[in-house]
Amino acid sequence: MFGWLRRQPRRVAPELVRPLPRAGHERDFANQPAERALMTAATAFAAVLLAAAPGGGVARLFGLAVVIGGVLFLAGRFFVKFEAEAVGPLRRVASLSALILLFLVGARAHRETGQPSLLLLPVPTVAVLLSLLLAPRFAVAFVGLLLTLVAMVAWGTPELLSALLVLSAGSLAGALYSFRVRRASRLIGIGAIVGVTQILVLAAITLVRDELPANAELLRRLLIALAHGLASGFLVLALLPAFEKALDRLSDLTLLEFSNQNDQPVLRRLQVEAPGTHHHSFLVGTLSEAAAESIGANGLLCRVGSYFHDIGKMNKPEYFSENSAEARARHGVLSPDMSKLIITAHPKDGIELAQLHKIPRPIQSFIEEHHGTTAVEYFWRIAVKQRSEEEVPKDSYRYAGPRPQSKETAIVMVADSVEAASRTLQEPTPARLEQLVDDIVRMKMDDRQLDECQLTMRELTRIKEAFVQVLGGIHHRRPAYPRDPTGRLSVPLAEVELVPEIESGRAPERVMTSPTPRPPATLPPNPS
Ligand SMILES: [Fe+2]
Ligand SMILES: [Fe+2]
Numbered sequence: 001m002f003g004w005l006r007r008q009p010r011r012v013a014p015e016l017v018r019p020l021p022r023a024g025h026e027r028d029f030a031n032q033p034a035e036r037a038l039m040t041a042a043t044a045f046a047a048v049l050l051a052a053a054p055g056g057g058v059a060r061l062f063g064l065a066v067v068i069g070g071v072l073f074l075a076g077r078f079f080v081k082f083e084a085e086a087v088g089p090l091r092r093v094a095s096l097s098a099l100i101l102l103f104l105v106g107a108r109a110h111r112e113t114g115q116p117s118l119l120l121l122p123v124p125t126v127a128v129l130l131s132l133l134l135a136p137r138f139a140v141a142f143v144g145l146l147l148t149l150v151a152m153v154a155w156g157t158p159e160l161l162s163a164l165l166v167l168s169a170g171s172l173a174g175a176l177y178s179f180r181v182r183r184a185s186r187l188i189g190i191g192a193i194v195g196v197t198q199i200l201v202l203a204a205i206t207l208v209r210d211e212l213p214a215n216a217e218l219l220r221r222l223l224i225a226l227a228h229g230l231a232s233g234f235l236v237l238a239l240l241p242a243f244e245k246a247l248d249r250l251s252d253l254t255l256l257e258f259s260n261q262n263d264q265p266v267l268r269r270l271q272v273e274a275p276g277t278h279h280h281s282f283l284v285g286t287l288s289e290a291a292a293e294s295i296g297a298n299g300l301l302c303r304v305g306s307y308f309h310d311i312g313k314m315n316k317p318e319y320f321s322e323n324s325a326e327a328r329a330r331h332g333v334l335s336p337d338m339s340k341l342i343i344t345a346h347p348k349d350g351i352e353l354a355q356l357h358k359i360p361r362p363i364q365s366f367i368e369e370h371h372g373t374t375a376v377e378y379f380w381r382i383a384v385k386q387r388s389e390e391e392v393p394k395d396s397y398r399y400a401g402p403r404p405q406s407k408e409t410a411i412v413m414v415a416d417s418v419e420a421a422s423r424t425l426q427e428p429t430p431a432r433l434e435q436l437v438d439d440i441v442r443m444k445m446d447d448r449q450l451d452e453c454q455l456t457m458r459e460l461t462r463i464k465e466a467f468v469q470v471l472g473g474i475h476h477r478r479p480a481y482p483r484d485p486t487g488r489l490s491v492p493l494a495e496v497e498l499v500p501e502i503e504s505g506r507a508p509e510r511v512m513t514s515p516t517p518r519p520p521a522t523l524p525p526n527p528s
Pocket of ligand 2: 309
């Protein structure tokens with residue numbers, strides 16, 4: 001009769017219901033339930049203390065604990081489930097928790113002394129910063145959590161409701177326009193948008209309310225709302241470096257600084273000391289940026305990461321074939337073990353160089369992950385020929401890794417191999433390029449190098465298409481220029497650009513060096 005109450009056997013293996021922690025992500029908020037619970041409880045405890053009023057009674061304290069603890073618990077679950085990419089490392093969540101507590105201290109000060117005005121809490125600044133560094137959707141969700149907790153602490157203060165509405169509107173407007181900001185001046189514009197939104201919402205709330213405050217008070221609050229919004233653009237600019245460090249992310253503004261070859265001494269050195277590697281890195285950047293853009297990943301991060309990925313080769317540039325035609329001969333006189341040591345050292349050397357030049361962590365991850373744990377097959381085969389496979393296990397010829405941990409580093413890993421391999425093609429036709437890209441992606445997958453990077457099969461297909469398209473442009477060949485019997489070009493050098501038209505039988509168009517304005521066909525009628 002009560003059979004339906006009996007526990008039903010589990011039909012699905014638990015690891016299919018709850019994703020297993022991925023290797024290399026042990027320090028992630030999502031993969032550490034114990035640390036996650038501890039951090040949430042500590043934040044909730046501090047928030048309850050800040051919200052509690054002296055002599056408020058146990059019942060009030062209990063109510064606060066339920067609301068604040070419940071909201072933080074649910075927010076934590078929500079972020080783990082839907083924003084795992086944004087919350088990421090535990091360190092980042094600790095920084096965000098500290099930020100929440102800082103705002104709650106401000107709200108408590110307001111409740112006790114009336115200062116600072118709640119309208120001055122820089123919530124829109126936080127929204128813009130999180131939107132720039134993590135994701136606009138996460139920024140909005142985080143602001144919702146922050147304002148809920150601020151409301152619990154500043155409970156009962158007269159300007160609370162209007163401040164919450166104004167700050168949430170300002171934050172929404174800020175987050176909405178803080179996507180792909182690549183010029184600092186745009187931040188000032190975003191500040192203006194926040195300011196105008198805040199003043200409009202505050203004015204509208206004043207109209208909605210029954211009693212109007214005194215003119216001077218109204219004016220003061222409107223001015224605060226506007227000035228705070230305008231100032232938030234400058235505040236974002238000032239706080240950006242600190243937030244980038246705390247959240248371990250780079251904004252597009254900083255990435256652009258690092259993409260400027262002339263401003264980066266290490267890239268200038270690469271250009272002089274290992275020109276082949278420099279050129280290769282530039283092409284990898286072009287390939288990976290296009291591929292990342294095609295799946296909505298961070299193309300600029302890929303490009304900048306590519307510029308730096310092989311800087312470690314500068315220690316021994318002559319042992320890498322892109323820099324020297326004698327590289328193979330140099331390795332010929334070395335044992336395969338020694339060659340392997342030289343080759344596999346370049347990610348580690350690169351990290352040392354990057355630390356010396358203060359290259360940020362997110363760019364360093366491209367240096368250490370771009371080879372993952374792949375093996376140096378060429379020298380391993382030589383070693384196996386000289387000894388035997390039992391004596392030389394393949395694992396002893398692998399890079400130290402780790403394997404790519406993000407979509408961006410995985411894209412650069414594939415682009416790196418694709419760029420190098422495409423140079424070996426005699427006739428790089430589109431079909432051959434497609435085959436090559438396909439083979440390389442399959443090899444990386446078979447070698448389990450793409451297991452930790454969250455790329456889907458659908459995204460890999462798009463990435464492959466983007467690679468083929470860009471490679472087609474890189475390896476496109478012009479038709480051969482006509483030459484005379486002695487082998488010299490049979491057209492004047494100045495007209496070489498026009499040769500395809502000559503060959504197709506069309507007369508070359510002359511390029512005008514100094515534009516001379518044509519006289520008008522008919523004279524305008526004389527007004528007199
Ligand atoms: Fe490399
Ligand atoms: Fe490379």
